[in-house]
Amino acid sequence: MAAQVQSTESCLQLPLSLKMATKRLEPQHLVVISDGKTSSDDSSPPTTSVPDLPQDVFLLILVGLEAWDVLSCQRVSSSWRTAFSKPEYLRVMLQKYPNAREVRSLAPENLHFHASEHQPKVDWKTLFNSVAVRYKHLSKGNARKISKYPMAPLEQLGDWFPVGQWDYHESQPGGRLYYETAAIHLHKMGSKPYLFRPTLWTYDDGLLVYAPAQCIDDDGFPHILSLIDVATGDRYPIPFDIRGKIIRNIRLKDATLVVEWAEKDPFHNLNAMEQVNRHFANCFDVKKTGDDWTITWRSEWKMHFLGLPPNYHDRFFSTHNSNHYAVYFWQPNRSMYTGDEELPIESLSVWDISAPSGYQPSTDPSGKLRPPEKDGPYIVSRFSFTDMDYMGIRQHASVSLMSIDIDSDSLSLIVRENAAVAGQGYFDPAERLWCAKTTTFPFHGMGPRLVREWDGNLPPYRGHCSMESADVDDGENWFLPIMDVLDRDAHVRLSLVETCFTSQSVENRIIIRVKVEDPDGDVDGGGGGDGDGDANTARWVPLDDSLTKIVGGMGRIAGDERWIIGQNERMELVVIEF
Template sequence: MPDPKIDEISTLSTPSSVPMSVPDLPEDLFLLVLKDLAAWDLVSCQRVSKSWRATCTKPEYIRLVLQHHPRTKEVRELSPGALLFRPLPGCDIDWQSILLTVASRYLSLTKGTARKVSRYPMAALEQLGDWFPVGQWDYHESQPGGRLYYETATMHLNRMGSKPFLFRPTLWSYDDGLLVYAPSQCSKDGHIRFPQILALLDIATGERCPVPFDIRSKIIRNIRLKERTMIIEWAERDPFHNLNAMEQVNRHFASCFDVHRGKDQTSWTVDWRSEWKMHFLGLPPNYHDRFFSTHTSAHYAVYFWQPNRSMYTGDEEMPIESLSVWDISTPSSYQPSADPSGRSRPPEKEGPHIVSKFSFTDMEFVGIRQHASIALMSLHLDSESLSLTVRENIAVAGQGYFDPAERLWCAKTTTFPFLGQGPRLYREWDGGLPPYRGHCTMESADIEDGEKWFLPVMDVVDAEAGVRLSLVETCISGMNVQNQFVIRMKTETGGIVRGQKEEDCELEWVTLAGGLTKEVAAMGRIAGDERWLIGQNERMEIVVLKF
């Protein structure tokens, strides 16, 4: 009697049998194949043949693959249960479009390339005198010896007047897909004409809308965008009074604007909210009187550091320091810049008003006074808990002065209530901060412990997507060795695709292509999220790398 098993094997191995393709597999086996595919793998499968495309474009299979990318923006915005293999009725979604978007983005992130490069020329407001940035520190405790301008004799002879450790300030601000900057405009005859207003740029669509702020007769000191609230800090172009026989003071103000969707829900509009006077006397427009600020949609905090001009006290030993917190939640049409005498001032607490003010003795008590040993890195407001967080960074003595591989910093965090009374929370060795390299560094997220021969400059973290963008500088010493800037990217999607748990993923850095790095790293400042990386080049252009 013949063995049925032998007959079955011989039948499968006969030349007349039809070869089976992957899409022809039984569904339970095909689902096992999809389990280990990334979004870009499924897109590649769609390009094999018509039969492969017909199978790999089925919505249920696309949803199964998209489950491997739960932290992408498009997947996070889906309703609960939308990614089920058999979704709930009434779920009308273009799954193929979502797949292509996710696939192209994360393939670029894992390869270190960009899908599209956009450049936006900026107006030279600093050269025209319309922008006078806040002065940067000449000395900071996070640098070895605190010397930001230190150069060897050879470097000094080769690059006279250069300041290699300090980046220049930049006139732009980014938050959640929106960028505010001063664009240049070309007329019909090809000559560049500079506008009198700032502009808000939607990175996703490339559309711009004007900011109702006329810069004529004004000097912009800083702009910042956060929580759909834009604040422009500026000074009057003409001095208001004499500080002493040598210096004059210009009044400083802050203008607040609300950023929201237009009536068509596709464009953006910028509306006036309020204006307030930053300093009761004003500041001289120089690089020695400095201020740093932060804000939320409801509060604004500003810290002033001014040299002591007394003939009995040295400038560096006892600087004048103060910290104020404002409530800016209430709109107001009153403009103190148009009312020097203050006769039309509204009643107290109508519009922006100070809710707390810390003198230098109060700052000494809290433990955040800087004196001449500057360690300040950032200010953070929390409107819900009514608290203010001050972060500082100090280089550990003897660590990394001669050997960069041995460098070490101590990040300190001080949190205290700015309204009411409560305890102070002080923490040492609280996360990692890069050394101060200019005001751009003060916007950096916490850095990770990286390789020994990379000096961190600035990190940008998209926590929801699990994407980290890091700007570092090589620090290798030797003859004819030139250090360079490197942008590295890290994403948690790669480990999830391999079937690992998110906490077990061993993430690897991917280096951005060298040509693209030069486009965005010239000013030492980067911004963005999982969708794009934003920086500035040496040609006064804002560059957006879209992934």
């Protein structure tokens, strides 16, 4: 006889997945009731409460539940709470979430039903609750907590001059982009591609660097930049002296912070109309000491041998890891006799920044105090525009560059480009097509280059934020990708897209979506469904429009399985925690 589920009005409604799980059981005369008491009617068959079920039968029920369903079951009664809180059952449930951050840190044998008592003690209830609550909010697209951090208006104060973005890019139809912000033109999106404004913040592995509205004064100068541990909300000053400097860009990666800046005062004249400011990069180590973070100086180096005018036409794009730093310069040719091979001026340099050094070239214009070569940061290789032409990565005036990455293990550079395929998607947006190309070549020594055409799916360029995007999901052509963030370890994808429906009654808008992916391409049991027996198909879960508005308005998102980070129109960094 199939099992029957009989609820009382005094108890919480059982999850639908629990009802479906009990229907698959076929013990004789089994009646499951939610108050843990047996029926007093002698004519009715013997009754058994769920907490009293045999262990093997109880495990069959757990198979059909999600972690957040177990939390609901714990609220039914004291007997249910005791049964559904047993460590051995929690370990079985956590096996369905092998990619969760807390579970990845455990040894596989710790998740066995009969885990050894000699293994390190784990607070299974706290760990399970953390995973269950997070993946419930991930599966629903809801926010568990929203934190806002006001930012300082450094651009208005003259302390930040963002690197100019390209107003022409081969990934856009016609190539032309326009300087319009999403805040002003949300009501007429889709009429023409616009550039999102640059943003001054950077995120990596739970750490966020930005310029807070209230800086911390210490060591005799204001610490205009701060680091926030997003998990705790604790803030730490970064020992960067802003006096006489203009911040151009900041980037945090591999526990290494690089601040690119220029001197406020020009160093020499470029021509009769323009002046050049020297550009430098400061490197800081970010380390955890106990429960706190320490930010310490590592080195400084001069980015460009001459310098750049502080304008939006001389552009550079850089990347780094803990050992190397690469910077690409794109400058308009100011010669009166420009030809195609001279337009524009391009160069690419790679630095070794692994060794610390107290030498600051910004304080030694003559270079008299320069330390010996390789005592601190030094240039590993330089690529002129002819070298870049040979490698097939020179941009000329038709820019298609999307990203540059460094592989320090193989001593190679990975350059990715993206271009729209002519004629595709002109009349039907569902037929849009881009050609993503990846070029890999060594930056130290000699070696072959590897070129891969149609390599992945990249979003069209919408500003320098697009260069931080992971490969986008190409499953739905009616959404125009802006940028994706992929937590590769957790297999959680965050996607910022723009609708591209053409209708007089439908307005295009920005949407942020969340999806928990399976490493094999199928849906993972953890977080892939909605808890109602619908865990067999992968699907995007959109965030509420109110959440999208406060975190996606600047066209840039960051985060991982724990939270989404973005910037709103009120100069605030917003952290939406799952």
